[in-house]
Amino acid sequence: MLGTGDLLTQLARCCNPVPGDAIVGYVTRSRGVTVHRADCQNAVQTGERERLVDVEWGRTGQLYPVSIRIDSWDRVGLIRDISTMVAEDRTNMASIRTVEHGDSTVSVFVTLQTAGVEHLTRLLSKLEGVKGVTAVTRSAEGSVKPKSAAQGTPRRRSVGEP
Ligand SMILES: [Zn+2]
Structure with a gap:
């Protein structure tokens, strides 16, 4: 690999x-x-x-789990819409967890099986398009970024770039 x-x-x-x-x-x-x-x-x-x-990617064909954090306004149907979007992309969702913040916002943590950065980037931009979503970030356990002070403003982050 x-x-x-x-x-x-x-x-x-x-x-x-x-x-x-x-x-x-x-x-x-x-x-x-x-x-x-x-x-x-x-x-x-x-x-x-x-x-x-130094290591480099060889030929791959397997899938890699990536943790993604979705910040959104809490609303009915949010989880359904996220699940539907992921399913329509023919992407497998390994886990989903929701944290309510008590101020009408939620963070949804999902683990998606991705083929690589291009696939991941496409998923992130699709998730950003889900109604109510304010930010989508690639996260890793233990390194979730603190909440942005500017709530409601989408925070874009290029994926995979230093
Ligand atoms: Zn590491």
């Missing part, structure tokens, strides 16, 4: 890289390589730069 020769590779859970992302390998003590996004704080702040190795 990845161009790292004989080493065992696995994708880091902290940042969930998908094909097309800039990535870096981190050699683990068990002589495997964990692949992070190049801008992942866990990889950047390791302090052991000699353990970082």
Whole structure:
């Protein structure tokens, strides 16, 4: 899958890289390589730069789970609309979780099976088009961005770019 020769590779859970992302390998003590996004704080702040190795995406055909956070005004039918949009894109949703903020806004956390950055980018822009949605961000467990002060203003973020 990845161009790292004989080493065992696995994708880091902290940042969930998908094909097309800039990535870096981190050699683990068990002589495997964990692949992070190049801008992942866990990889950047390791302090052991000699353990970082260059890796690149090889041919892939598999799917990669990506966590996405959708901020929206709370409304009836929101979850249904998100689910329908994802299904119509023929994308598999591995999980969905809703957090109500008590101020008429909600955050919906979904995990989608994506083929790579292009697929992910398309999904993000479709989700931004769902009625009531104010922001869509790629997230990773433990690195969810704090809420923007400017509520109701869409926050766009280019995906996969440093
Ligand atoms: Zn990482």
